[in-house]
Amino acid sequence: MDAPLLDGMHHVKIPVSDLDRSREWYSSRLGYQVDAVFVEDGREMGLALSHPNGGPDIALRLHPERSEGIGDFDFFAIGVPDKPAIEDLAARLTDLGEEHEGVQFASIGWVLPMLHDPDGHEVRFYTTATHTRPPRGQAIRIEGARETAQRRQAELQRQRPL
Numbered sequence: 001m002d003a004p005l006l007d008g009m010h011h012v013k014i015p016v017s018d019l020d021r022s023r024e025w026y027s028s029r030l031g032y033q034v035d036a037v038f039v040e041d042g043r044e045m046g047l048a049l050s051h052p053n054g055g056p057d058i059a060l061r062l063h064p065e066r067s068e069g070i071g072d073f074d075f076f077a078i079g080v081p082d083k084p085a086i087e088d089l090a091a092r093l094t095d096l097g098e099e100h101e102g103v104q105f106a107s108i109g110w111v112l113p114m115l116h117d118p119d120g121h122e123v124r125f126y127t128t129a130t131h132t133r134p135p136r137g138q139a140i141r142i143e144g145a146r147e148t149a150q151r152r153q154a155e156l157q158r159q160r161p162l
Contacts, residue, residue, distance in 0.1 A: 011048070011057035012076050014121060015066035019044055021118045022060050029096055030078075030123075032058060054079075067119045074113070074122035082129040083110050089125060105153040107142050108132050131156060 016022040026032040026049055035057075038046035049058045055078055080086040083103070090103050090112050101114040109127035117123055132152060134140040142148050 009056055011059050013059040013061055014117075015063040015070065015119075016060050016117075017062075017064035017067045017119050019047060019060060019062045023047055023049075025118050026058065026060070029093065029098060030055065067121075070119075070121055072116060072120050072122045074124040077111075077124040077126040079128045080112070080125050082127055086110050086112050086125055086127050104149070105131070106149050107145055107152070108134070 014022075023034060027034075030051070031053065032049040032051050032055070034047050035050050036048035037044055038048075045062045047060045049060065051057070056076075080089060086103050090100065093100055093115060098115055100112060102112070104111050104113065106126065109130045109132075111127075112125040113122070115123045115125075
């Protein structure tokens with residue numbers, strides 16, 4: 001296969017309507033820290049954030065119009081090592097008063113959906129540990145993700161309790 005050399009994801013850039021409010025939310029809810037502040041014409045327009053425990057780097061860019069246009073679409077998912085870690089994260093968010101749909105069995109691992117940042121963007125979490133491994137080098141077809149996950153969860157529970 002002819003493919004270029006790549007090295008993971010550098011960062012995810014998120015348009016926001018209020019830079020200070022978003023900085024506070026990503027810091028207090030998820031532990032992100034500011035690494036750089038981007039200033040244009042004397043005004044803070046962006047932030048580069050990093051995570052002390054392995055989360056992907058995030059850039060916040062002040063752009064209210066684009067932020068509104070995204071809506072609540074989940075355009076990225078942050079990896080969490082395993083089911084206990086994602087359950088701990090869900091508990092932390094609940095303790096902080098954040099609404100979400102709780103940890104759910106998904107097609108391959110576990111997912112924590114429907115957490116929303118101050119602009120209403122969905123911030124989704126997915127375990128990097130899996131309960132199901134697709135065949136190496138082969139694509140799996142998932143029709144009806146929720147239904148497939150529910151069916152697979154029932155099959156696995158019959159084989160061994162989760």
